[in-house]
Amino acid sequence: xxxxxxxxxxxxxxxxxxxxxxxxxxxxxxxxxxxxxxxxxxxxxxxxxxxxxxxxxxxxxxxxxxxxxxxxxxxxxxxxxxxxxxxxxxxxxxxxxxxxxxxxxxxxxxxxxxxxxxxxxxxxxxxxxxxxxxxxxxxxxxxxxxxxxxxxxxxxxxxxxxxxxxxxxxxxxxxxxxxxxxxxxxxxxxxxxxxxxxxxxxxxxxxxxxxxxxxxxxxxxxxxxxxxxxxxxxxxxxxxxxxxxxxxxxxxxxxxxxxxxxxxxxxxxxxxxxxxxxxxxxxxxxxxxxxxxxxxxxxxxxxxxxxxxxxxxxxxxxxxxxxxxxxxxxxxxxxxxxxxxxxxxxxxxxxxxxxxxxxxxxxxxxxxxxxxxxxxxxxxxxxxxxxxxxxxxxxxxxxxxxxxxxxxxxxxxxxxxxxxxxxxxxxxxxxxxxxxxxxxxxxxxxxxxxxxxxxxxxxxxxxxxxxxxxxxxxxxxx
Ligand code: ADP
Numbered sequence: 074x075x076x077x078x079x080x081x082x083x084x085x086x087x088x089x090x091x092x093x094x095x096x097x098x099x100x101x102x103x104x105x106x107x108x109x110x111x112x113x114x115x116x117x118x119x120x121x122x123x124x125x126x127x128x129x130x131x132x133x134x135x136x137x138x139x140x141x142x143x144x145x146x147x148x149x150x151x152x153x154x155x156x157x158x159x160x161x162x163x164x165x166x167x168x169x170x171x172x173x174x175x176x177x178x179x180x181x182x183x184x185x186x187x188x189x190x191x192x193x194x195x196x197x198x199x200x201x202x203x204x205x206x207x208x209x210x211x212x213x214x215x216x217x218x219x220x221x222x223x224x225x226x227x228x229x230x231x232x233x234x235x236x237x238x239x240x241x242x243x244x245x246x247x248x249x250x251x252x253x254x255x256x257x258x259x260x261x262x263x264x265x266x267x268x269x270x271x272x273x274x275x276x277x278x279x280x281x282x283x284x285x286x287x288x289x290x291x292x293x294x295x296x297x298x299x300x301x302x303x304x305x306x307x308x309x310x311x312x313x314x315x316x317x318x319x320x321x322x323x324x325x326x327x328x329x330x331x332x333x334x335x336x337x338x339x340x341x342x343x344x345x346x347x348x349x350x351x352x353x354x355x356x357x358x359x360x361x362x363x364x365x366x367x368x369x370x371x372x373x374x375x376x377x378x379x380x381x382x383x384x385x386x387x388x389x390x391x392x393x394x395x396x397x398x399x400x401x402x403x404x405x406x407x408x409x410x411x412x413x414x415x416x417x418x419x420x421x422x423x424x425x426x427x428x429x430x431x432x433x434x435x436x437x438x439x440x441x442x443x444x445x446x447x448x449x450x451x452x453x454x455x456x457x458x459x460x461x462x463x464x465x466x467x468x469x470x471x472x473x474x475x476x477x478x479x480x481x482x483x484x485x486x487x488x489x490x491x492x493x494x495x496x497x498x499x500x501x502x503x504x505x506x507x508x509x510x511x512x513x514x515x516x517x518x519x520x521x522x523x524x525x526x527x528x529x530x531x532x533x534x535x536x537x538x539x540x541x542x543x544x545x546x547x548x549x550x551x
Pocket of ligand 1: 218246275285299
């Protein structure tokens with residue numbers, strides 16, 4: 074098997090490789106991927122620093138053309154890349170192809186942004202002086218990504234970084250180097266000058282840490298766990314660098330008595346269990362008022378029985394496996410914790426055997442949960458959800474907001490009054506009415522509040538806040 078290497082200063086390099094394993098079939102090796110060490114990371118950062126002066130002054134048409142070309146190739150190869158994604162991460166083929174299309178759309182959007190970057194001209198408070206406000210690239214951007222969106226998250230960090238003239242050192246999650254390698258290869262062949270985009274695959278504690286420890290990384294964008302996010306923050310404060318964090322969620326989905334039962338059940342099923350519950354926007358707390366509670370639980374449980382959990386690449390599969398053995402163990406631990414805490418397991422939670430050896434888990438639903446239980450407070454990051462019974466809308470809103478996190482929040486209701494009040498009062502970065510808490514557009518801001526996020530929003534025009542720095546220029550008119 075050939076080794077997929079790291080890209081450092083425009084050269085593919087590295088011979089120390091590890092296997093990328095398919096979670097739907099552990100006998101299937103997706104490929105061999107190089108592991109960088111700290112010296113490789115330093116070389117990548119030096120290459121990005123050297124490439125910055127020229128790239129940050131490059132013409133906007135050159136950047137536009139490269140990002141457009143990358144978008145076109147991703148779109149043309151969507152079936153193949155979507156398959157690679159499903160094979161290495163375990164989400165279904167439809168989800169894998171959908172995510173690949175989204176990556177292509179993101180590169181297309183930021184190709185357009187290259188041509189739309191504008192500043193402001195403002196009269197000075199002093200006569201005869203002009204003030205211009207411009208945006209400039211920040212410098213070398215470090216990008217650290219998680220395994221759950223192997224192509225979309227790298228795309229939504231790399232595309233704006235390059236569009237606004239930054240150079241990049243990119244470290245993908247160890248479990249999903251395949252999609253990361255593919256988009257770096259695409260961008261490299263699309264014509265990026267050497268050193269503008271560097272790929273360093275490998276362990277977080279080695280590769281990620283070496284990025285955090287470098288004084289030459291000017292900005293760090295991170296998506297992953299709360300614990301690692303804190304390390305990114307501390308190291309960034311130490312080096313006085315800009316940083317942006319997207320971390321966990323414990324997203325609530327409120328179901329009111331007046332909800333359309335079908336809408337409520339389908340949205341809950343989707344948000345709690347699709348993509349194997351491995352989305353930071355997944356809803357794991359279903360907060361249900363007492364008038365609809367029993368009907369909702371009966372309908373959701375019935376619906377869960379018909380969901381097909383199997384090999385991600387198989388036609389008809391609706392939910393793929395959990396990403397790896399340690400995540401599966403963690404999910405199953407939480408099922409035990411929920412039972413011990415006194416919640417009632419009404420469906421699922423057991424390991425499943427399928428034709429191929431993989432990490433299959435039957436989606437689990439608890440009822441009789443309280444918001445104080447660990448299963449209601451800690452992010453599980455798997456197909457495990459609990460129903461919390463509440464008296465009325467006021468209690469539902471209070472429970473929804475009673476969490477250390479604040480990424481996404483949803484409600485199922487036919488009441489305009491409650492929907493409007495909820496949109497205004499949900500303590501979250503994103504609010505959904507009669508829609509799943511997961512599943513967002515690529516051209517509008519993404520991000521949260523409280524323990525979920527830190528720094529400017531990602532995606533859409535708002536991405537400029539993080540990936541540029543503002544300069545205020547004063548000129549005497551003469
Ligand atoms: P999860 O694996 O639960 O998504 P992590 O925070 O462990 O969350 O991983 C997210 C990303 O952070 C991965 O690319 C991982 O390799 C990286 N990472 C893990 N530990 C460190 C660290 N000490 N320094 C920098 N990056 C790290």
